[in-house]
Amino acid sequence: MSIAAGDHPAFPPEVAAHLVKLACELPDGAGRSLSLWTCAELARALVRDGIVDKISPQSVQRILFSKKLKPWRVHYWLSPKAPRDEAFRATVLDLCDLYTRKLLPHERVLSLDEMTSLQPRTRPSETRPALPGLKPVQIDHTYERKGATNLLAAFDTRSGEVTGICRQRKRQVEFIELLEMLDRRIDPSVTLIHLVCDNVSMHRGKLTQAWLKRHPRFRMHFTPVHCSWMNQIEQWFSILRRKRLAAPNFVDVADVIAKIASFISEWNEIAHPFAWTPKSFQKILAKVDAAIAAAATTAPVTTAPATTAAAA
16 A cells, blocks of 8 residues: 555545444454453454554544544443433422522522541651642652541532531431531521432431421422432532542541531632523433333323123
């Protein structure tokens, strides 16, 4: 094959067809002990299968790019345990309403959840700051485990203010302790406090339910199963992970608790809500509507049994 200087090698359509077929199969199915394909491995497979005598990973990448294929990428999905039915749709619409409508003066909407097993990971050497000359922050690779703590927190969806406590255990008792703190801090003029939580047992247990009965201004709303992204505090937890818990090097658990408390205080000085609109729910609602429509078309048609006229 003669190739002019600066030109890319041209391969017949059969090569591209075989490459696409290979890329659309998992490596195990092609007899390779790989998790995912790379361009280099696909090029090696084409040569091994006798499709071409020689092909570079760059040529493989160009062909795959023209077909909009990236078999080295991974996107996780989850088979839903909860059916995408009218009840699911009603739950999503309830959360959409709580997050997007204008609240009445006597209302608040709080998002609650927990971050578990926050460890000090004490390093044998102090973390070194960045220096001129493109020298990054340096952190010792080794660390010592010294226990862990759990953060239970609430995020105000309109102000962005965060309330949190760190405790060694994560049970209904600790969850109620957070609720008690919220009850003390929120003005009595607020007579309806919506709590958005996931479906773990500590949010639904007997102790929690008993506490809620004694405090009627608190009303629970649960996110659908496996839909934690609908819980706004997860966004704030992501900020906490990036800004305070990345590359941890704390003295001990008490130091972790103190630093998280300081972070919450500093956050509340500049607190802001997250921008949720009805559009935030359009994608999931479209999937739910499609699932409901599909179920309606595949549902068996039942007919009433024929009746015979009574003998005269």
